[in-house]
Amino acid sequence: MMTEKELQTKSIEYRKKILKYIYGAKAGHTGGSLSCVDILNVLYNTTMNVGPENIKSADRDRYVQSKGHCVEALFVVLADKGFFPETDLETLCKYKSHYIGHPTKKVNGVEQNTGALGHGLPLSVGMAISAKLDGKDYKVFTLLGDGELPEGSNWEAALTASHYKLDNLCAIIDHNKLQITGKTSDVCNTDPIDQKFESFGWSVKHVDGHDHLQLKAILASMPFEENKPSLIIAHTIKGKGVSYMEDQIKWHHGVPSEEEYTSALQELDHTLASL
Amino acid sequence: METIVNKRPGTGQANLEVFSETLQKLAQFDKDIIVVTSDSRGSGKLVPFAEKFPKQIVEIGIAEQNLVGVAAGIASTGKKVFAVSPACFLTARSFEQIKNDVAYSDNPVNLIGISAGVSYGALGSTHHSLHDFAALRAVNNMIIVAPADNYETEQAITQAAALNQPIYLRFGKKNMPHLLPESNDFQFGKGRIIRNGADLTIIGTGETVHPALQAAERLQAEYGINATIVSMHTIKPLDYELIARLAESGKPILTVEEHSIFGGLGEACASFLMENNYRNPFKIMGIPDEYTVTGSQNDIFNHYGISESGILAAARKLVS
Ligand SMILES: Cc1ncc(C[n+]2csc(CCOP(=O)(O)OP(=O)(O)O)c2C)c(N)n1
Ligand SMILES: [Mg+2]
Numbered sequence: 001m002m003t004e005k006e007l008q009t010k011s012i013e014y015r016k017k018i019l020k021y022i023y024g025a026k027a028g029h030t031g032g033s034l035s036c037v038d039i040l041n042v043l044y045n046t047t048m049n050v051g052p053e054n055i056k057s058a059d060r061d062r063y064v065q066s067k068g069h070c071v072e073a074l075f076v077v078l079a080d081k082g083f084f085p086e087t088d089l090e091t092l093c094k095y096k097s098h099y100i101g102h103p104t105k106k107v108n109g110v111e112q113n114t115g116a117l118g119h120g121l122p123l124s125v126g127m128a129i130s131a132k133l134d135g136k137d138y139k140v141f142t143l144l145g146d147g148e149l150p151e152g153s154n155w156e157a158a159l160t161a162s163h164y165k166l167d168n169l170c171a172i173i174d175h176n177k178l179q180i181t182g183k184t185s186d187v188c189n190t191d192p193i194d195q196k197f198e199s200f201g202w203s204v205k206h207v208d209g210h211d212h213l214q215l216k217a218i219l220a221s222m223p224f225e226e227n228k229p230s231l232i233i234a235h236t237i238k239g240k241g242v243s244y245m246e247d248q249i250k251w252h253h254g255v256p257s258e259e260e261y262t263s264a265l266q267e268l269d270h271t272l273a274s275l
Numbered sequence: 276m277e278t279i280v281n282k283r284p285g286t287g288q289a290n291l292e293v294f295s296e297t298l299q300k301l302a303q304f305d306k307d308i309i310v311v312t313s314d315s316r317g318s319g320k321l322v323p324f325a326e327k328f329p330k331q332i333v334e335i336g337i338a339e340q341n342l343v344g345v346a347a348g349i350a351s352t353g354k355k356v357f358a359v360s361p362a363c364f365l366t367a368r369s370f371e372q373i374k375n376d377v378a379y380s381d382n383p384v385n386l387i388g389i390s391a392g393v394s395y396g397a398l399g400s401t402h403h404s405l406h407d408f409a410a411l412r413a414v415n416n417m418i419i420v421a422p423a424d425n426y427e428t429e430q431a432i433t434q435a436a437a438l439n440q441p442i443y444l445r446f447g448k449k450n451m452p453h454l455l456p457e458s459n460d461f462q463f464g465k466g467r468i469i470r471n472g473a474d475l476t477i478i479g480t481g482e483t484v485h486p487a488l489q490a491a492e493r494l495q496a497e498y499g500i501n502a503t504i505v506s507m508h509t510i511k512p513l514d515y516e517l518i519a520r521l522a523e524s525g526k527p528i529l530t531v532e533e534h535s536i537f538g539g540l541g542e543a544c545a546s547f548l549m550e551n552n553y554r555n556p557f558k559i560m561g562i563p564d565e566y567t568v569t570g571s572q573n574d575i576f577n578h579y580g581i582s583e584s585g586i587l588a589a590a591r592k593l594v595s
Contacts (some may be wrong), residue, residue: 011501019539025397069398073374093397093570093571094397094570095568095569095570095571095574095578096568096570097569097570098569100397100399100569101395101397101398101399101402102398102399102401102402103505106400113399113401114386114401115398115399115400115402116363116364116367116368116400116401116402117337118337147314147336147337149337150335150336150337150338150341151337151338151339152338152340152341163578179314179336179337180314180315180317181312181314181334187314187334187336188334188335188336188337188338200380201446204355207379258583
């Protein structure tokens, strides 16, 4: 069992690596990777029964990243779990590399090819239905961006999930309140997200998406209600951990300059030292 | 045929930028121009448009099916609608809305597919549109256009705004050279001859016309092979008259497109040639039916020979 400090330390290491590989590739989704990395950390290091040793097992827990553009966070966590050598990430976005700007099954540990938004929830619903059909008790987790909620496929899948009483399914919304154009509430207001999902038959909880212990506890408590799919609205900050990137649309897919990169690493090291 | 010397007046902007600027010029004088976006105004270079004409832009959020449905509804009331979204999502996610709400119901939406083909490079196949010509060719009442340079883009947007018919335009985001000095010969459905040569014809579309032209110049300089280069900006309706004229000599025909080799420009030309008993040596260049190689747009072009040297090699083989 990892302590809070160990989880916090890992998250800072992950953040540094996310920046390193984005800086190296001169491409990537910086802000959204930094906003979701604590969630991935807790999922892979405390919650899910999945690792390189059981990735082929039919009983493993599944994770589908609907917000596929934040692949850098996923790659860094998968490398840390031993799915592939971290040095592979030096080829990020290069010719013939399978480490491209979105998750694909060519990379060990990735469950599904995503990148077009609004696909993760239906895919996860399918996996959860199949678990029920097979009488298996694995769980399915999926991570959505808040900006992708207007895709109708999400709401169609939300209906299917409650119709089939998928209490083995947990969707997590990385609620960083930003998308490309601006604030999610200005682009297409989806509030109140909790009431919408509740009226669709889901059980909903809010969490601070950067608080490892809260995340761990809430994930361990799913299903929140018997016979209902669980939704976690994780309140996060886009660009979290690097003050000049926080809550700025510029950093949706902004790539740091050398100076910016150095100052980001300094800030993260400073945070690490003060843990 | 004599050889036209290409004057190459230098490198222009990305067609995407020309699209946005042209739309702003038009919107100044035409309040009926409405842009509809799906969190895509940044990628569509439309932030200045939104600032200047806040009443002429409707933001939908990330919901491309809804984008096209809403655009069709607005178009039905007589407005000139430009629905702008990455080509990959616009033509795949919203295909049924395009088929039913735009084409079949005859609502004159201008569908603008941005960052088309493999422009998104290392973002991978979710973001590539290698299916759009094929899918939309099979939809009745749909014009399909891929402008090759800034001039063609400006003309295409201006003429589309006045056309009042369902139309799909796609372009990329890299800077494009001017292929010819400005002229006034752009017309939907009429291919443009960029260069004349008697030994073979290379028909390109969109961003592939430029490497074809580069290949032609080297073919002449290094091998004495003279190629005609055509910008077939309109994939549908295809310029059959021009293809027939070029096929008469019996010389080889090579087509090049930033699209699957299935169902695009090449197969459209091939079926016309076959049905009309032309038996010219013929080859289709494009993206083959495989898991698309990963990398930048340039990497992908080079890998599949959609490049100066790749087209040069294919042309030489076809001629010999
Ligand atoms: C179907 C689809 N439409 C558009 C895009 C382009 N796109 C990539 S990321 C993004 C914004 C996503 O915002 P959000 O879901 O809030 O993600 P986050 O803030 O976590 O980065 C958009 C529009 C896409 N990948 N897929
Ligand atoms: Mg967001």
